[in-house]
Amino acid sequence: MGLWRTIKxxxxxxxxxxANWAEPFTFIAYAITRPIFSTLILVLMYKVVAGGQIxxxxxxxxxxxxxxxxxxxxxxxxxxxxxxxxxxxxxxxxYIYLAPIVTYFYMLGRCIPKLVITxxxxxxxxxxxxxxxDLKLVFGHWPLMILSFPLGIIATIALGIALAxxxxxxxxxxxxxxxxTAGVFYxxxxxxxxxxxxxxxxxxxxxxxxxxxxxxxxxxxxxAEPVSKIFASWSDEKLLLILAMTTLxxxxxxxxxxxxxxxxxxxQGKLDQVFNY
Amino acid sequence: xxxxxxxxxxxxxxxxxxxxxxxxxxxxxxxxxxxxPLLAVATYVFVYRALGAPKEFTGFVILxxxxxAYWLNVLWSMASQFYWEKETGNLELYLIAPISRMSxxxxxxxxxxxxxxxxxxxxxxxxxxxxxxxxxPSSWPLLVxxxxxxxxxxxxxxxxxxxxxxxxxxxxxQISTLLQEPIYVFSGFYFPIKSFGFxxxxxxxxxxxxxxxxxxxxxxFEAGRTHAFLPIGWEILILAVxxxxxxxxxxxxxxxxxxxxxxxxxxxxxxx
Numbered sequence: 001m002g003l004w005r006t007i008k009x010x011x012x013x014x015x016x017x018x019a020n021w022a023e024p025f026t027f028i029a030y031a032i033t034r035p036i037f038s039t040l041i042l043v044l045m046y047k048v049v050a051g052g053q054i055x056x057x058x059x060x061x062x063x064x065x066x067x068x069x070x071x072x073x074x075x076x077x078x079x080x081x082x083x084x085x086x087x088x089x090x091x092x093x094x095y096i097y098l099a100p101i102v103t104y105f106y107m108l109g110r111c112i113p114k115l116v117i118t119x120x121x122x123x124x125x126x127x128x129x130x131x132x133x134d135l136k137l138v139f140g141h142w143p144l145m146i147l148s149f150p151l152g153i154i155a156t157i158a159l160g161i162a163l164a165x166x167x168x169x170x171x172x173x174x175x176x177x178x179x180x181t182a183g184v185f186y187x188x189x190x191x192x193x194x195x196x197x198x199x200x201x202x203x204x205x206x207x208x209x210x211x212x213x214x215x216x217x218x219x220x221x222x223x224a225e226p227v228s229k230i231f232a233s234w235s236d237e238k239l240l241l242i243l244a245m246t247t248l249x250x251x252x253x254x255x256x257x258x259x260x261x262x263x264x265x266x267x268q269g270k271l272d273q274v275f276n277y
Numbered sequence: 278x279x280x281x282x283x284x285x286x287x288x289x290x291x292x293x294x295x296x297x298x299x300x301x302x303x304x305x306x307x308x309x310x311x312x313x314p315l316l317a318v319a320t321y322v323f324v325y326r327a328l329g330a331p332k333e334f335t336g337f338v339i340l341x342x343x344x345x346a347y348w349l350n351v352l353w354s355m356a357s358q359f360y361w362e363k364e365t366g367n368l369e370l371y372l373i374a375p376i377s378r379m380s381x382x383x384x385x386x387x388x389x390x391x392x393x394x395x396x397x398x399x400x401x402x403x404x405x406x407x408x409x410x411x412x413x414p415s416s417w418p419l420l421v422x423x424x425x426x427x428x429x430x431x432x433x434x435x436x437x438x439x440x441x442x443x444x445x446x447x448x449x450x451q452i453s454t455l456l457q458e459p460i461y462v463f464s465g466f467y468f469p470i471k472s473f474g475f476x477x478x479x480x481x482x483x484x485x486x487x488x489x490x491x492x493x494x495x496x497x498f499e500a501g502r503t504h505a506f507l508p509i510g511w512e513i514l515i516l517a518v519x520x521x522x523x524x525x526x527x528x529x530x531x532x533x534x535x536x537x538x539x540x541x542x543x544x545x546x547x548x549x
Contacts, residue, residue, distance in 0.1 A: 046328060
């Protein structure tokens with residue numbers, strides 16, 4: 001009960017911080033503008049090379065991967081700056097640590113508004129793809145898509161909380177750190193290209209993260225033909241099982257990192273440090 | 278007059294100094310602000326590889342990656358900086374000091390240029406080394422001229438935005454976030470803006486990075502000349518005009534916004 005109250009209150013606080021600076025219409029426009037433009041970068045890159053022809057499997061692969069990767073990018077960016085915001089901007093972190101709550105669940109709650117906003121952006125992006133860019137969706141493997149979706153979200157939250165915990169030890173540059181880390185996942189998860197394009201030495205890294213399997217499962221659930229040669233021979237069950245295992249591992253690592261970093265931060269007096277560079 | 282100049286020069290150095298030193302004082306900054314963006318640039322390189330694009334497009338991406346360092350710096354460490362200074366309580370100290378506000382902005386710009394250049398150099402060298410791209414300009418003097426004009430115009434735009442952001446509340450953070458990707462698109466960080474067509478390309482040219490990147494792309498790559506939006510001479514001329522206009526506007530806007538802020542009592546407002 002106490003944990004649920006922590007998550008709910010943190011979620012409400014996060015929503016107020018995220019959304020109450022503007023009228024709802026302005027806020028919704030803000031929430032969807034950035035993802036749309038990040039998608040347009042890839043669409044224009046594709047069009048420059050392909051000479052305008054966009055109704056190919058590779059285009060759909062890139063487009064859908066980018067759309068669903070928004071969850072990872074936004075949750076990492078959202079929860080990744082929570083510590084710096086609470087500690088240095090609002091100077092409230094020490095009070096959160098004084099409260100009788102488990103801070104891991106507080107951070108989990110702060111992820112929820114980001115998930116809600118991102119869901120809106122993902123829907124708009126996919127609809128835009130179907131209407132404007134002639135994206136053809138075929139839900140041939142829909143059970144895989146439905147089962148894998150929550151697993152990827154859980155893995156993303158776990159990674160986000162691990163990253164947020166790390167910011168307890170760093171100076172005020174959460175933005176670059178979270179954007180940078182999201183950039184690493186963007187690269188190694190094969191969000192916008194099949195992972196066989198990566199150099200051989202990077203493939204193990206790609207296969208170590210749940211985001212890679214998650215995006216592959218979602219794309220398989222929505223596309224008519226496979227694009228990635230590495231996963232083409234994998235069955236749906238195998239993909240789902242490995243996604244579940246790597247998700248579980250992410251949760252365990254996230255909790256361990258959170259506890260370890262909190263211990264160090266308390267020891268080094270980092271819970272209320274402020275930087276003014 | 279001489280004392281005033283000396284005081285302002287010291288203010289410029291003082292404001293730049295914290296950024297130069299700050300950049301070296303936090304080892305984690307080196308990792309997250311220099312190495313991580315290089316990996317993000319790599320993503321776009323692999324997208325072009327997956328599409329089977331000509332090798333010179335890899336160079337386009339690296340050049341775009343270098344320029345993101347400057348755009349992010351202008352956006353987060355120039356435009357929204359006065360807002361952040363207001364939040365941390367430094368702004369009132371700047372306002373009561375016997376110095377020109379432009380000196381503070383100039384110091385921020387020079388310090389920011391230093392920080393961004395370290396990051397840009399790593400992206401350049403890392404990009405060339407990792408992706409085996411040849412980046413030798415056809416004319417060094419022209420490249421230096423284009424780069425300097427692009428930076429003056431860009432940081433002039435940053436100073437202008439900074440004075441506007443002085444009046445913002447919490448929305449400053451959101452607006453900075455919002456401006457990031459659209460500028461990547463309109464300035465053609467990762468693809469030639471010729472694909473926009475002339476009208477949209479001309480509007481996009483009001484952002485100094487658009488013509489700066491296009492001109493540098495022409496100087497570095499044969500394909501850059503094939504996909505050029507305007508001839509380099511025109512781009513240099515427009516960048517020079519933009520530099521003067523943005524610096525002049527920044528000075529005017531700063532005075533206006535400061536006076537407005539004083540009248541409305543918003544210069545010391547925090548967390549709003």
